[in-house]
Amino acid sequence: MKTRRDFIKISALGLGATAVTAGAAKAVLGSSLFGDDSGNESEILRRVPTYCEVCFWKCAAWAHVTEDGNIKKITGNDDDPQCNGRLCPRGTGGVGMYNDPDRLKTPLMRVTKDGKQTYREASWDEALGFIATKMSDLKAKYGPESMALFMHGGPAPHFSHLMKAYGTGNLAAPSFAQCRGARDVGFEATFGESVSSPEVTDIRDTRCLVLIGSHIGENMHNGQVQEMSQAIDNGAVIITVDPRLSTAASKSKFWLPIKPSTDIALLLSWIHVLIYDELYNKDYVETYAEGFEELKAHVKPFTPEWAYGITTLKPDLIRTTAREMANAAPSVIIHPGRHAAWYGDDVQRSRSIAILNALLGSWGNRGGLFFKEGIKIPEFPHAEFPKPAWTWKDLLNGKYPLANEAPTNLVIESSIPAEGKEAKIKGWIVAGTNLIASVPMREQLSKAFQSLELVVVVDTMPMEITGYADVVLPECTYLERYDDIRATAHREPTLALRMPAVGPKNQTKPAWWITKQLGERLGLGAFYNYKDFSEVLDWQLKQVGSSLEEMKRIGVKKIPRKTPPYIEAGTIHTFKTASGKIQLFSHEMAAAGFDPMPVFTQHPEPQEGFYRLIYGRAPMHTFSRTANNANLVALMPENSVWISPRVAGIWGIKKDQYVWLKNQDGVVSKFPVKVRLTERIRWDSVYIVHGFGHHHEPLHLANGRGVNDTELITNVMLDPIMGGTGMRGNFVTFLTKDPGKEAEA
Amino acid sequence: MRYAMAIDTKKCVGCSDCVVACQTENNVPIGFCRDWVTETVDGTYPNVSIELRSERCNHCDNSPCVRCCPTGASHFEDGGIVLVTHNKCIGCGACIESCPYEARYSHPDGYVDKCTFCIHRVRKGENPACVSVCPTSCMYFGDLDDPNSEIVNVLKNRKFKALAPEAGTKPNIFYLT
Numbered sequence: 001m002k003t004r005r006d007f008i009k010i011s012a013l014g015l016g017a018t019a020v021t022a023g024a025a026k027a028v029l030g031s032s033l034f035g036d037d038s039g040n041e042s043e044i045l046r047r048v049p050t051y052c053e054v055c056f057w058k059c060a061a062w063a064h065v066t067e068d069g070n071i072k073k074i075t076g077n078d079d080d081p082q083c084n085g086r087l088c089p090r091g092t093g094g095v096g097m098y099n100d101p102d103r104l105k106t107p108l109m110r111v112t113k114d115g116k117q118t119y120r121e122a123s124w125d126e127a128l129g130f131i132a133t134k135m136s137d138l139k140a141k142y143g144p145e146s147m148a149l150f151m152h153g154g155p156a157p158h159f160s161h162l163m164k165a166y167g168t169g170n171l172a173a174p175s176f177a178q179c180r181g182a183r184d185v186g187f188e189a190t191f192g193e194s195v196s197s198p199e200v201t202d203i204r205d206t207r208c209l210v211l212i213g214s215h216i217g218e219n220m221h222n223g224q225v226q227e228m229s230q231a232i233d234n235g236a237v238i239i240t241v242d243p244r245l246s247t248a249a250s251k252s253k254f255w256l257p258i259k260p261s262t263d264i265a266l267l268l269s270w271i272h273v274l275i276y277d278e279l280y281n282k283d284y285v286e287t288y289a290e291g292f293e294e295l296k297a298h299v300k301p302f303t304p305e306w307a308y309g310i311t312t313l314k315p316d317l318i319r320t321t322a323r324e325m326a327n328a329a330p331s332v333i334i335h336p337g338r339h340a341a342w343y344g345d346d347v348q349r350s351r352s353i354a355i356l357n358a359l360l361g362s363w364g365n366r367g368g369l370f371f372k373e374g375i376k377i378p379e380f381p382h383a384e385f386p387k388p389a390w391t392w393k394d395l396l397n398g399k400y401p402l403a404n405e406a407p408t409n410l411v412i413e414s415s416i417p418a419e420g421k422e423a424k425i426k427g428w429i430v431a432g433t434n435l436i437a438s439v440p441m442r443e444q445l446s447k448a449f450q451s452l453e454l455v456v457v458v459d460t461m462p463m464e465i466t467g468y469a470d471v472v473l474p475e476c477t478y479l480e481r482y483d484d485i486r487a488t489a490h491r492e493p494t495l496a497l498r499m500p501a502v503g504p505k506n507q508t509k510p511a512w513w514i515t516k517q518l519g520e521r522l523g524l525g526a527f528y529n530y531k532d533f534s535e536v537l538d539w540q541l542k543q544v545g546s547s548l549e550e551m552k553r554i555g556v557k558k559i560p561r562k563t564p565p566y567i568e569a570g571t572i573h574t575f576k577t578a579s580g581k582i583q584l585f586s587h588e589m590a591a592a593g594f595d596p597m598p599v600f601t602q603h604p605e606p607q608e609g610f611y612r613l614i615y616g617r618a619p620m621h622t623f624s625r626t627a628n629n630a631n632l633v634a635l636m637p638e639n640s641v642w643i644s645p646r647v648a649g650i651w652g653i654k655k656d657q658y659v660w661l662k663n664q665d666g667v668v669s670k671f672p673v674k675v676r677l678t679e680r681i682r683w684d685s686v687y688i689v690h691g692f693g694h695h696h697e698p699l700h701l702a703n704g705r706g707v708n709d710t711e712l713i714t715n716v717m718l719d720p721i722m723g724g725t726g727m728r729g730n731f732v733t734f735l736t737k738d739p740g741k742e743a744e745a
Numbered sequence: 746m747r748y749a750m751a752i753d754t755k756k757c758v759g760c761s762d763c764v765v766a767c768q769t770e771n772n773v774p775i776g777f778c779r780d781w782v783t784e785t786v787d788g789t790y791p792n793v794s795i796e797l798r799s800e801r802c803n804h805c806d807n808s809p810c811v812r813c814c815p816t817g818a819s820h821f822e823d824g825g826i827v828l829v830t831h832n833k834c835i836g837c838g839a840c841i842e843s844c845p846y847e848a849r850y851s852h853p854d855g856y857v858d859k860c861t862f863c864i865h866r867v868r869k870g871e872n873p874a875c876v877s878v879c880p881t882s883c884m885y886f887g888d889l890d891d892p893n894s895e896i897v898n899v900l901k902n903r904k905f906k907a908l909a910p911e912a913g914t915k916p917n918i919f920y921l922t
Binding site for chain 1: 760762765766769770775778795878
């Protein structure tokens with residue numbers, strides 16, 4: 001098929017293919033250690049402050065640089081409460097991101113050569129000039145609102161600033177609709193604010209931690225992993241609800257091996273037990289909550305016996321665990337989780353979790369959820385942003401009334417012309433997010449790529465998304481750049497600095513430089529009143545009582561709290577809802593036409609021979625971001641499909657055998673996946689770790705390894721409340737023979 | 746002075762940070778490792794339990810690797826740390842065969858390599874890299890002869906086991922269970 005925008009693999013150009021073996025770094029560092037009896041020789045290392053970019057937790061760290069300018073290792077900053085001097089494997093392995101021989105090296109521009117689309121290397125000047133001209137054209141033709149930004153991580157604030165200066169408000173991040181959005185909206189509807197990031201969970205001091213599908217320890221949300229370990233030391237009761245014996249479940253006093261998709265039934269029955277056995281925190285509810293009587297009447301039928309038939313969890317177990325929570329209250333956390341885009345009723349599930357926390361009185365009490373405090377970093381002076389004539393909110397047409405960030409799926413759909421109507425969005429900048437793997441909308445994405453007039457991709461790696469770009473801009477890694485100050489709001493406000501440990505490799509550039517250059521070419525110089533980003537940081541830091549000079553020395557600065565983290569005796573806290581009270585019954589939801597209190601909805605179940613596809617994380621990877629990182633690939637080169645031995649028995653599937661997965665819509669996985677037979681998974685489900693199965697040769701280590709769950713997630717269950725893309729309603733079966741050409745289609 | 750390590754299996758999440766930290770600290774070539782993580786699963790669904798263990802050289806008191814080394818490259822340092830002097834090692838591999846823990850590997854540069862308890866850090870009063878990085882703080886390193894050390898304290902107060910006790914090597918890595 002002839003298309004306007006063919007997918008181009010960067011490796012075809014021989015650009016990313018220079019074979020540097022992973023061991024090469026060692027030769028540079030010298031291997032004369034242990035040559036004598038002394039055991040080791042000391043290397044002289046210079047340490048430079050940074051904060052990690054391998055995941056969103058942003059642990060403050062030190063990059064240790066050798067005399068000849070190589071990064072030997074990265075260690076945590078002892079003064080950072082987000083990591084306490086201990087990075088996770090991905091942060092420790094962050095050096096693999098810097099050393100990756102497959103990194104993007106130079107700007108690339110799409111050209112047609114002999115009738116075939118390909119990339120050619122370009123200078124920054126040419127690439128930026130092209131983008132600026134195109135963006136100016138789009139602005140003249142359709143208005144600046146026709147540009148959209150997809151973003152994640154370090155480059156996000158720089159590109160947001162550029163896009164706001166340019167005049168568009170269409171800024172979307174997969175972290176909302178594909179991840180934590182439903183959780184945040186559910187908590188906002190209940191408590192008036194979200195649990196934030198890093199979450200305000202007081203795990204360190206809790207007496208009871210309840211995890212519902214949240215697999216701390218496999219997700220290495222560092223501070224939480226550390227605190228869960230402290231909670232274990234303190235003898236806290238851990239209750240884990242998961243169809244899989246997760247690592248956390250294995251450390252729990254109670255594991256509730258729930259039937260997938262029935263979580264709300266369990267949550268409602270817990271609420272029922274707390275209320276009807278009078279175990280809830282009466283003083284707290286009376287003082288802080290509204291709608292208790294409505295809730296009580298609402299949950300009357302949801303007994304543990306009712307839930308048993310749905311969840312397969314014994315009524316006794318439901319009652320016992322509810323009592324454990326009540327015994328610990330208010331020092332108890334029903335953990336809000338993070339990735340919440342499961343079944344399309346995810347805001348309601350999050351509401352149930354929030355309501356449980358409210359009944360137990362956890363928010364505002366030690367060992368529950370604390371009040372965060374942060375410090376606001378003032379914006380470096382710039383011209384006033386223009387007001388866009390319209391934003392993504394105007395594209396909703398009554399859908400997703402509680403969406404308070406742009407759902408990526410909405411922006412993608414708005415980039416496709418429909419029924420003879422022009423698409424509203426005409427150009428994209430994609431910065432630091434591989435939409436191909438993060439958004440389960442293959443078909444819509446490819447339609448959008450056919451009609452968009454400009455696609456710019458900014459990344460450090462040749463991820464799949466780069467193949468759709470008109471221009472690819474190579475960003476340097478976090479170890480080679482300045483970024484915004486990390487200003488964390490948590491138990492105490494902290495600041496952390498990211499600065500270059502070494503100069504950028506090849507022709508790569510930091511996002512602040514790329515956006516400033518683009519801005520100036522777009523005539524937006526009034527938004528960039530500085531020469532170097534270090535001036536911005538120094539100015540900002542001086543506004544909050546520090547300086548760049550100080551932060552270069554210490555990396556992290558803690559600021560004393562001004563307000564108490566918990567409700568103080570004799571005081572009444574005002575929650576951030578409209579009435580100042582916790583909303584057990586949500587008038588906001590009712591007004592928007594949704595259930596004011598959560599109800600359980602039966603979700604589709606797998607047909608015979610199919611198993612529910614559950615996905616999750618491994619501690620040594622951050623999805624695609626680390627899939628090509630040699631240090632981390634060495635720990636886990638591919639994912640495997642977890643299958644119950646009794647299911648495997650039916651199929652005659654053996655341990656370590658490779659199988660293809662086929663989903664309910666007939667989609668077959670591109671690559672086969674290794675079978676892991678384990679008693680840790682239910683017989684009605686299979687489990688895989690997300691972020692593998694890349695089909696992109698430029699990623700030499702990641703390409704062809706494992707299976708990509710996103711390609712099998714063709715049934716997306718949209719949350720009508722905020723547009724979240726529920727992804728757990730997909731079912732797979734096994735193909736033991738190579739489906740060959742069928743799979744190619 | 747007797748160096749030892751205790752690892753709390755109740756806290757270890759098997760993240761393998763110890764492996765990466767060792768790799769960057771000690772320039773272990775990618776594809777090899779001086780420490781690693783194992784998982785054992787017991788029982789049938791839903792009555793299942795798992796044990797995660799970070800494993801490495803046990804720095805045994807009765808070390809078959811030291812005894813079998815033809816050149817004296819494998820030897821004891823102060824505190825019972827077992828080391829390999831790389832330029833004395835001829836790479837014969839006898840030690841690799843003798844170790845019941847499979848803790849040694851042939852380095853591409855021609856010698857046998859393994860965990861050193863990060864002796865270069867320990868001599869400076871620091872913990873081994875794996876211990877200092879562990880997000881769950883599940884590892885304790887110290888001197889068994891020091892009654893006030895944290896490791897002696899945890900071993901006094903917790904149940905523990907060693908691996909392959911039947912080999913009679915008198916290992917110095919203990920797993921709290």
